[in-house]
Amino acid sequence: NAGVTQTPKFRVLKTGQSMTLLCAQDMNHEYMYWYRQDPGMGLRLIHYSVGEGTTAKGEVPDGYNVSRLKKQNFLLGLESAAPSQTSVYFCASSQGPQGAKETQYFGPGTRLLVL
Amino acid sequence: RKEVEQDPGPFNVPEGATVAFNCTYSNSASQSFFWYRQDCRKEPKLLMSVYSSGNEDGRFTAQLNRASQYISLLIRDSKLSDSATYLCVVRGNTGGFKTIFGAGTRLFVKA
Numbered sequence: 001n002a003g004v005t006q007t008p009k010f011r012v013l014k015t016g017q018s019m020t021l022l023c024a025q026d027m028n029h030e031y032m033y034w035y036r037q038d039p040g041m042g043l044r045l046i047h048y049s050v051g052e053g054t055t056a057k058g059e060v061p062d063g064y065n066v067s068r069l070k071k072q073n074f075l076l077g078l079e080s081a082a083p084s085q086t087s088v089y090f091c092a093s094s095q096g097p098q099g100a101k102e103t104q105y106f107g108p109g110t111r112l113l114v115l
Numbered sequence: 116r117k118e119v120e121q122d123p124g125p126f127n128v129p130e131g132a133t134v135a136f137n138c139t140y141s142n143s144a145s146q147s148f149f150w151y152r153q154d155c156r157k158e159p160k161l162l163m164s165v166y167s168s169g170n171e172d173g174r175f176t177a178q179l180n181r182a183s184q185y186i187s188l189l190i191r192d193s194k195l196s197d198s199a200t201y202l203c204v205v206r207g208n209t210g211g212f213k214t215i216f217g218a219g220t221r222l223f224v225k226a
Contacts, residue, residue, distance in 0.1 A: 106159050
């Protein structure tokens with residue numbers, strides 16, 4: 001049981017390049033989330049999904065797209081990377097939105113540097 | 116004003132000390148409250164949920180004051196292994212779903 005995994009762990013991009021971050025969970029969780037974490041700021045929600053085939057915008061969705069084609073996977077795409085997207089990206093999953101089910105389990109993070 | 120605010124610290128305490136973290140939130144309709152722990156360059160992990168009546172887990176005690184809109188975490192008998200960043204997390208009930216993380220309070224426990 002690996003929990004939540006993320007690939008890649010680290011990536012350097014040039015401005016304008018595109019990339020996809022992959023998140024996978026093996027806990028059969030319905031909810032999945034993408035956050036970014038920047039120094040001095042809390043984790044900020046980019047996009048989230050409440051089930052296979054559904055996605056919704058979070059607090060800072062601009063410049064990112066997501067897809068949830070399979071329940072266990074949640075992909076985060078950057079179509080045209082900008083230096084402002086340099087950050088640590090965390091994926092998380094949970095069983096549901098309320099009560100004990102809402103404990104979020106995080107992946108190890110992806111460190112992205114955009115030059 | 117940030118929706119969830121924490122003292123950034125760092126808090127530097129000796130082993131065995133008692134340390135308290137406070138967190139304030141702005142949305143009075145917030146539903147659920149948590150403390151997460153994040154080690155350096157690692158992912159956040161749930162430390163404990165915070166219940167209205169207050170709750171304790173070993174050396175850790177969490178309190179919620181809805182009237183004043185703040186949450187606290189008390190760590191007794193600090194250990195070196197408690198050194199980490201502690202994140203206050205609040206879930207609201209607007210927009211269907213919204214979880215807000217505080218920026219975290221850094222704790223260093225010294226021998």
